[in-house]
Amino acid sequence: MWQIAPPAPPVGGALPAFEPDLRIAAGPGxxxxxxxxxxxxxxxxxxxxxxxxxxxxxxxxxxLTFHIDPGMDLVA
Structure with a gap:
């Protein structure tokens, strides 16, 4: 399993015991x-x-995981 970022822990839960496969730093770009x-x-x-x-x-x-097609109609 490849983890790109730690998932949000459930309320009152703990973070995963393993490290992510990729850590990045980025701004609005x-x-x-x-x-x-x-x-x-x-x-x-x-x-x-x-x-x-x-x-x-x-x-x-x-x-690819977080891509949103700009042509998608998100409002019905």
Missing amino acids: IRRLIAGDITSDQAISGGVVHVVEGDGALLERFA
């Missing part, structure tokens, strides 16, 4: 990665995202 405007490689090389620890290749999976 991460929106460009999640929107699909830039690739994970571009985000890293352009300083949009900094890999603090782990395999930077997992950043692509992160972006």
